[in-house]
Amino acid sequence: MxxxxxxxxxxxxxxxxxxxxxxxxxxxxxxxxxxxxxxxxxxxxxxxxxxxxxxxxxxxxxxxxxxxxxxxxxxxxxxxxxxxxxxxxxxxxxxxxxxxxxxxxxxxxxxxxxxxxxxxxxxxxxxxxSIPVIRNLEEYYDNDLLHSIRAVVNGSTNFILTKMFDDKISFQDALILAQQLGFAESDPSLDVEGYDAVNKWVILLNHAYGIVETIDHVLFSGIQNIQLSDAMVAKEKGFDIKLVAQAKTLLNGKVAAYVLPEFVRLDDQLAFVKNEFNGVVIESGFADRQFFYGKGAGSLxxxxxxxxxxxxxxxxxxxxYKKRYHHTPKELTSEFYVRVYISFDDIKKFRKKILNGLKSGMQDWKEAT
Ligand SMILES: NC(=O)c1ccc[n+]([C@@H]2O[C@H](COP(=O)([O-])OP(=O)(O)OC[C@H]3O[C@@H](n4cnc5c(N)ncnc54)[C@H](OP(=O)(O)O)[C@@H]3O)[C@@H](O)[C@H]2O)c1
The missing domain is CATH 3.40.50.720 (NAD(P)-binding Rossmann-like Domain)
Incomplete structure (x- = not known):
């Protein structure tokens, strides 16, 4: 054209x-x-x-x-x-x-x-x-000045979490409601298990940092294991739970990126993102922090x-694709720390899983050394 x-x-x-x-x-x-x-x-x-x-x-x-x-x-x-x-x-x-x-x-x-x-x-x-995030990342943020992006990118899981935690309806009922309103994918596992969010994150990593990767190289999980008891713990400690996609430039210049359910402080901009809405917080040099907010799904x-x-x-x-073709594209790294909250129903089963995990980890380590 x-x-x-x-x-x-x-x-x-x-x-x-x-x-x-x-x-x-x-x-x-x-x-x-x-x-x-x-x-x-x-x-x-x-x-x-x-x-x-x-x-x-x-x-x-x-x-x-x-x-x-x-x-x-x-x-x-x-x-x-x-x-x-x-x-x-x-x-x-x-x-x-x-x-x-x-x-x-x-x-x-x-x-x-x-x-x-x-x-x-x-x-x-x-x-x-509805949020014009790609064009902003393409046109506005210079590669070296872009410190991090944190975002709620999946309207359906955010809708489900909001309905579960604010309105106390079950996971299944919240999912059906999301589907009826046209917020959920035809195949709901795409949303619930985090595939939709990580797909979007792979797209944004390209426009933000020039990184071209597949989802196999990005750590991700969905909201399939979150229970109301987890929400109670979060609320008690002054947090909300959101499925958050993140990318952050580390001190070594590489980019750590992942999509995981996260305890989000109630005064964090992302805690403000409810129902089918999406929100993106971008931190960059000099401009500091900016927050984009809008509908992340739906027909119109x-x-x-x-x-x-x-x-x-x-x-x-x-x-x-300035970050890829006109700058030096950033490199994705899998070497970063995350703090993990673990909840379980059965302490015996949980201990067994952990011990088995440690044993196989030791075995892998022995084989590697
Ligand atoms: N829904 C949202 O809020 C949303 C938001 C952002 C992005 N998206 C993306 O936008 C795309 C469409 O989503 P949607 O929610 O509109 O899906 P949808 O309501 O399930 O509609 C899918 C449409 O695709 C048609 N179709 C499927 N395979 C086809 C083929 N091989 N050739 C021609 N037509 C074909 C279907 O035809 P029939 O009508 O004949 O079955 C239907 O009209 C998806 O990739 C989705 O991830 C959706």
Whole structure:
């Protein structure tokens, strides 16, 4: 897409929570001069809030249409999504995506594809939905001055934790409520076990520090083992529990990054982040601490980030990946300390686990020395 092109003709893959959100937003923003020409979906029989002629199940109808200059990819299948996105880029189309799993799984390949094709690939909605964190990390924070980022990046787990701890409803009921409201992924284990959060963190590590890694190299856990008794302990000591993603520049210049449930002080900005909201605290030299806050999931909130990317394409915006290509990218390290709180139901089982862990650790150590 060239800079002078003003009209945006979209081919949109997916018409679920996000796709329908974008469709509604575009109907209310005629000044954008953007229209969805066709939407490719998977199940043609579904009832949808849009004219039937908008839909097709044939991806090539969109990918080979010369008039379509922007592909919006908002589907929930990362393998199909990567195929769609790579074909679109190779076919000379700009791409906007919200699929964090796809981006995190194919980060290195996506960077190469953008280099090869020169086409923009924007994915603001894939990180913290409505919060413009990617573009801020890309454009505003210099690599050497960025000390740390701490964030609540998963709206569904934050919603579940808030409902469990503030409204005292069970984990299962809170999860069902999150799904009914469109905050949870189609596969809830992606949220609950921390995969969604670490996928987003892998994306942000790239825009923040130029680090291109897979989730296998980032320590992470979800909220699947948190119980109400843990919340009681936290409250008693003046803390809340949040699933926090962190990245911090260490004294040796390397970056420690992880996603773990954390005791957060009640006066910490992240304790203010409730329900499906996300929050990002960035610490940098001279500017000190900044806090971004907004909806991290939902139809219109996520659709608005997609729309903002579509709008940015009108003036030729693309990520320059400055931290990777114009600075010396930071190195990720797995050598850092964390303080751990352990809770258990059965002391005997727990002791046995610890002893077994120590024995196998000793064995590994003996074998290694
Ligand atoms: N929901 C959120 O708040 C949110 C926030 C940020 C990012 N995201 C990301 O945005 C993406 C979409 O999420 P969603 O919540 O909108 O999902 P969703 O409601 O489950 O909708 C998925 C859509 O993808 C379509 N689809 C699936 N496979 C397809 C294929 N191979 N070809 C064409 N269409 C296909 C489905 O078609 P049918 O309608 O025919 O089944 C459906 O319309 C996901 O990657 C998600 O991680 C979501």
């Amino acid at each position: 060239n800079n002078k092109q003003k009209d945006i003709v979209i081919g949109m893959f997916g018409f679920g929570v996000v796709g329908e959100g974008l469709y509604k937003i575009l109907q209310q923003t005629p000044s954008l001069n953007a229209r969805i020409k066709k939407s490719c979906i998977k199940h043609p029989g579904k009832k949808r809030n849009a004219p039937e002629e908008l839909f097709t199940t044939d991806k090539d109808v969109l990918l080979n249409d010369k008039e379509i200059n922007v592909i919006v990819e908002v589907i929930d299948d990362s393998t199909a999504a990567f195929e769609i996105v790579s074909t679109a880029l190779k076919n000379g189309k700009a791409v906007v995506s919200a699929s964090k799993k796809m981006v995190a799984e194919h980060l290195a390949e996506l960077l190469e594809l953008q280099k090869e094709t020169g086409q923009p690939f924007l994915c603001e909605a894939a990180a913290c939905a 909130a996520t659709g608005s980030a997609v729309m903002s990317d579509v709008s940015a394409l009108r003036y030729g915006y693309k990520y320059e």
